[in-house]
Amino acid sequence: MSNPQDTVAGSQAVGGTETDDWRTRLVEFSKSDFVRSFPFWFVPFSIMGLGVYGGIGYNTLISLTDYEGFNEGPDYTNLDLGMYVQAVNDPWVWTTSKNTFVLLIVFTTITMLLGLFLAIMLDRGIRYREKIQTIYLLPMALSFVVTAQFWLWMYNVNNGLVNTVVGLFGLGPYNWIGDPQLVLGSVIFALIWQFSGYAMVVFLAGLQSIPDDQFEAAKVDGASVFKTYWRVIIPQLKSSSVSAAVVLMIFALKAFTFLFSMFGQYRVPKGTDILATLMVREAFKLQNWAYAAAIATILLLMALAVIAPYLHYQHKQGSL
Amino acid sequence: MSKPTQTRAENVARMLPELNYWRIALALVITFFFAFFIAPIWTGLVTSFKTGAAVTATTPFVPPGPGGFTLEKWGRAIDHLSTGFINSLIMTVPSTVVTVFLGSTAAYGLTLVDWGKRAQFAVLVLFLVGIFIPYQAVLVPLSDFWINIFPLVEVLAPVWELEFMEPAHARLLSLTITHVVYGIPLCMLLFRGYYLTLSDELVEAAKIDGASITTIYRRIILPLSKPMIGVVFIYQFTAIWNEFLFSLTLIGSSSSPAATVTLVLSGLGTDLSGIDFGLRMAGALFAALPTLIIYALFAEQFAKGLAADN
Structure with a gap:
């Protein structure tokens, strides 16, 4: 050269x-560095950009048409917001939105609290920590299709382990996934089982970046273990908490696979029908492509409402 | 006679201050959650070895007795899932390799080369949003693209004439490409986190010696990336192997010759008489086998990938 x-x-x-x-x-x-480095980042960037932003743009366009059924493709001559009007007036969209919010709030809150609790427990210098962490995180390595099968069996009315366990306390048996009152709770419980190991790993990483002498100092001051965590340690886990919460909330918004696999069909029980399952059903079972695209846009806006403040926060923290 | 008793008493006395109630409570809590996390998987494992009669007659988490033991469910599950299993491998391995490579080059171009901080930041933000968007927002365009706009069945028509190739495999190829497209942003982020920890001096020194951007990547960055390539590969392989939504929407039917293992599993063992749970559990475990093996071998790297993606 x-x-x-x-x-x-x-x-x-x-x-x-x-x-x-x-x-x-x-x-x-x-x-120049710009030209020489261009192929390195521009090739992956354009592939990703076409799929993500091209896809979103195209999806928005389709949502403005009346595209449905098995015809050749959408007709772009008559664009309007008809599908969005239909979505707002559809009581089922409101039901599924409500379920989405319940899932999002309850699942995220409990998973975070459990993850934090487990992280603090494992951070207390116990033996075999690595091995225990491996088991706690194991569900996260499995596909939702796989874990849904396990939980379907766990929740079985006649022979499931969950009813065996509550039976020890003289309760049940309950029809965990057949009863509309219980089904959303049962699904959330199973998802907490799968994700709390993840929250734990994120919090553990945060805990380990806090120097030991802060514990020592609190001890010297005579603070109890509980107070030390509450006043000194947990406030420093803010950044870990935000990251974990965002990942969990985004997951709750798009959760489809677990529900589909558990019930084996597009139509899941009313109590667990969320926007994500409604969208896929409208598109791939009922071929209401334009309507599904409109619901997908609503879902995307919800996700952006979580992502945008997060990226802004990360940028302000200087951690981007 | 009294001497050993005395030593034992002494030992107990010495141990007592350490065995405070907190330690015991901690051990109990940890054991409880150990059981909580392992129970569904363990129950699935023992159920997969039970005969139909034993499944309903015995407690779910108790291993089958000699009369209730069978390998028949595993045999049938492997029979049903083997094509899907191979399809998943054919799809997952190349798409993981390509995604990891593209993620690494993208991260290199955005961190270790300086071509305008503001522009680089804008590109980075576009990548980050790509990690978080719900795939539902691109599903309709995606299926329209692969079916109406760019149908690989027609585009690559001569290929399907070859032996072992079926037109349905066009869908598998679409799926492979789709996974690359949507896997790039996260892989980029994982590599970026690692490249930011490398010292700038290394690249600067190489530049002064007259090395080009490409040479620096090939000779310095790529060899240094080895540990991170492992982490990203494990993470991405698991993610693609476990994925279901793209498989369902792009391949469609679990009876298609191109169906992936997760797609076949979702409909396994269901008939009019209900669900054959022994078969389901065997199928679930068989489908999870590659990810379980990888996890058993590289749990630490997997945890690192998870912790780094925020």
């Missing part, structure tokens, strides 16, 4: 006409 000085010297020898100057600059530009 020739170095830039040669080129500059070369062009001066020819005489500094304007064309040469322009040519030199072009050569310099072609050797």
Whole structure:
């Protein structure tokens, strides 16, 4: 590879006409870090951009048409907000939105609290910590299709382990997934089982970045263990909490696989029907493509309402 | 006679101050959650080895007795799922490799090279949003794209004439490409976190020596990335293997010759008489086998990937 000085010297020898100057600059530009690094980031960026932003744009366009059924493709001559009006007037959209919010709030809150509790327990210098952490995190390595099968069996009315356990306390048996009153709670419980290991790992990473001498100092001051955590340690886990909460909330918004796999069909029980399952059903079972696209846009806006403040917060913290 | 008793008493006395109630409570809590996390998986495992009669007659988490033991469910599950299992492998391995590579180059171009901090930041934000969007927001365009706009069945028509190839495999190829597209942002983020910890001096020194951007990547960054490539590969492989929504919407039917293992599993063992739980559990465990093996071997890297993605 020739170095830039040669080129500059070369062009001066020819005489500094304007064309040469322009040519030199072009050569310099072609050797700049921008051009040389371009293929590295632009190829993946354009592939991703086409899929994500091209997809979102196209989805928005389809949501403005009346595209449905098995015809060749959408008709773009008559664009309107009809599908959004239909969605707002559809009581089922409101039911599923309500379920989405219940799932999001309850699932995120309990998973975070349990994850924090487990992280504090494992951080207390116990033996075999690595092995215990591995088991707690194991559900996270499994597919929702797989864990849904396990929980379907756990919740079985006649032979499931959950009814065996509550039977020890003289309760039940309950029809955990057949009873509309219980089904959402049962699904949330299973999802907490799968995700609390994740929350724990995030909090553990946060706890381990806090120096030990803060515990020592609190001890010297005579603070109890509980007070030390409440006043000194937990406030420092804010950044871990925000990250974990965002990941969990986004998951709750798009949770589809677990519900589909547990009930084995697009139509899940009313109590567990969320926007994510409604959208996929409208599109791939009922072929209401435009309507499904409109629901997907609503879902996307909800996700952006979580992501945008998060990225802003991360940027302000200087951790981007 | 009295001497051993005395030593034992002494030992107990010495241990007592350490065995305070907090320690015992801690041990109990940890054991309780150990049981909580392992119970569904353990129950599934023992159920998969039970005969139909034993499944209903015995307590779910108790291993089958000699009369109730059978390997028949595993045999049937493997029979049903083997095609899906192979399809999943064919799809997951190449898409993981490509995604990891593209994620690494993207992170390199955004961290270790400086071509305008503001522009780089804007590109980074676009990548980050790509991690979090719900895939529902691109599902309709995606299926329209692969079916109406760019149908690989027609585009690559001569390929399906080859032996072992079926037109249905076009869908598997669409799925592979789709996973690459939506896997890039997270892989980029994981590599970025790692590249930010590398010292700038290394790259600066190489630059002064006259190394080009490409040479620096190939000779310095790529060899240094080895531990991170492991983490990202494990993470991405697990994610793609476990994925279901794209499989369902792009391949459609669990009876398609291109169906992935998660897609086949979702409909396994259901008939008019109800669900065959022994078969379901065996199928679930068989479908999870690659991820379980990877997890058993590389649990630490998996945890690192999870912790780093925020």
